[in-house]
Amino acid sequence: MSTETIISIWAGLIAFAVLAYVVLDGFDLGVGILFAAERGSEDRDTMVNTIAPMWDGNETWLVLGGAGLMAAFPLAYSIIMPALYPTVLGMLFGLIFRGVAFELRFRAHSERGRRGWDMSFFCGSVLAAFCQGLTLGGLLQGIHVVDGQYAGGWFDWLTPFTILCGVAVVVGYAWLGACWLVWRTDESLQVRARKQAAALGWVMLALIIVVSLWTPLLNPNFMRRWFHWPGILLTSPVPLLVGLLAVVFHFGIVRRHHLTPFLCALAIFALCFAGLGISFYPLIVPPDITIWAAAAPRSSQVFILIGAVVLIPVILIYSGFSYWVFRGKVQAGEHYH
Numbered sequence: 001m002s003t004e005t006i007i008s009i010w011a012g013l014i015a016f017a018v019l020a021y022v023v024l025d026g027f028d029l030g031v032g033i034l035f036a037a038e039r040g041s042e043d044r045d046t047m048v049n050t051i052a053p054m055w056d057g058n059e060t061w062l063v064l065g066g067a068g069l070m071a072a073f074p075l076a077y078s079i080i081m082p083a084l085y086p087t088v089l090g091m092l093f094g095l096i097f098r099g100v101a102f103e104l105r106f107r108a109h110s111e112r113g114r115r116g117w118d119m120s121f122f123c124g125s126v127l128a129a130f131c132q133g134l135t136l137g138g139l140l141q142g143i144h145v146v147d148g149q150y151a152g153g154w155f156d157w158l159t160p161f162t163i164l165c166g167v168a169v170v171v172g173y174a175w176l177g178a179c180w181l182v183w184r185t186d187e188s189l190q191v192r193a194r195k196q197a198a199a200l201g202w203v204m205l206a207l208i209i210v211v212s213l214w215t216p217l218l219n220p221n222f223m224r225r226w227f228h229w230p231g232i233l234l235t236s237p238v239p240l241l242v243g244l245l246a247v248v249f250h251f252g253i254v255r256r257h258h259l260t261p262f263l264c265a266l267a268i269f270a271l272c273f274a275g276l277g278i279s280f281y282p283l284i285v286p287p288d289i290t291i292w293a294a295a296a297p298r299s300s301q302v303f304i305l306i307g308a309v310v311l312i313p314v315i316l317i318y319s320g321f322s323y324w325v326f327r328g329k330v331q332a333g334e335h336y337h
Contacts, residue, residue, distance in 0.1 A: 006302060007295045010072040011284070013308055014065050019273050021061035023176070023266050024319075028055040030177020032098055032125025033170060035118055037196060041111070043189050044118055046330055048102065050184040053326040055102065059095065060315055071304045075148060076284045076294040082150040083143045084157055090131035098124025126170060133169030137162030140276075141218050142286040161214060168207040172269065175200035179262040186329050197261055198253045205246055208272060212239070215279065219287050222279045238275045242268055 028051040038044050070077040081088065098121050105117035138157035145151060178200055181193035216223040226235045245264045252260030282290045295301065 003295075003298045003301075004292070006298065006305065007072075007291055010068065010295070010301055010305065011281075011291045013312070014068045014072065015273075015277060017061045017065035017068060019270065021058065021065060022273065023269050024061065025055075025058040026129075026173045026269065027051070027176040027180040027262075028058060029098075029125045029129050030173040030175065031180065032121050032177075033129065033174040034177050034181070034193075034196065035122040035125070037192070038189075041114060046185060046189055047181060048105070048121075050181065050330045052102075054319070054322045056099070057319060057322060060319075064311075064315070068304075068308070072296055072301055073284055073291065073294040074296055076289065076291075079143060079145055079148075079150050079285050079289070080139065083152060084135050084138050086154070087131045087134040087138060087157055091128050091135065094124045094126075094128030094131060096124075098128065125173075129170045129173045130166040133166030134158075134162045136169065137165030140165070140215055140279075140286065145285065145289060161218070164207070164211060164214070168204070168211055171200060171207060172204050175204045176262075176265050176269070179265045183258050183262045184328075184330055194253060194256070194261075197265075198250075201246070201249055201253070201261075201265075204268075205242075208242065208268075212275065219279075221283070221287070225279055235275070235278055238271055238278070242271050245271070 031047050031051050034047065035044060038047065069080075101117045101120035101124060105114055105121060134157060137159070141159060141161055143150060143152065144156065175197060178193045178197035182190055182197055185193060216226045226232065245268050249261055249264035249268075252264060280286070282292065284291045284294050
């Protein structure tokens, strides 16, 4: 196997880990964001119980993606982290905060204490999602590098574009969360979730359009990929498929399907991620550093690839088993803890 093939495999594995994290942890972050729209303690308990069996396992993919980036592409890791320290730390604080709130809300001895932890769960979810969007935007707009080191300032990541990306991720995760609740709950909570999913779906579609039109303006390579021949042959199916899925999503909501809206939302997220991949490849740190330049030595990549070949199937099997065991609707009054 050639060095170029091994590097491409690692780029694909890291991209897969990030996508898996976004679509899996995205809906449980979305459930936390939707806490702001629910006033009933029992409904909030039901919402949490839909994600309780698998929420911490979803974050395994984030760890895998970060560790893989550090091991397989150390140059990229050494540049991205200093450039985006505030957003990455904000994301980690948000995830820690919501994790603590998730566990302690069930152990609160008063209604006031429960509301306090519920607010913490909401705030941690919003902070983690918003910082993930800031991180994505900061990477998309490019990082200033001189002699293989980050040469920008502390707040280079903070621009109108990154804020837009942060808002888009928060809205997108809330949309995923609402679609998840349509699938996993029933009665009045499901009715409200369906209305939320319908409204958030239109907002998300508008944000996708704005971000998609803005992104090519950030980098000439992105512009050539999306609007110049022959790159447009590869990129044009992405917006067409997003539009088609938006129509299917709308009919799924109108006809009160349970699973269709969630599947459409996941597929749209996957297509958006594919669009990012089309824009990026073979870059790993825009505007100039490619996966070839950032890769670790071949021996290191082969060594950790052996571990990944063993570890990733185990994670997939465990995750699939968890979702299968805890399938079905979650009824009010059922308790995970």
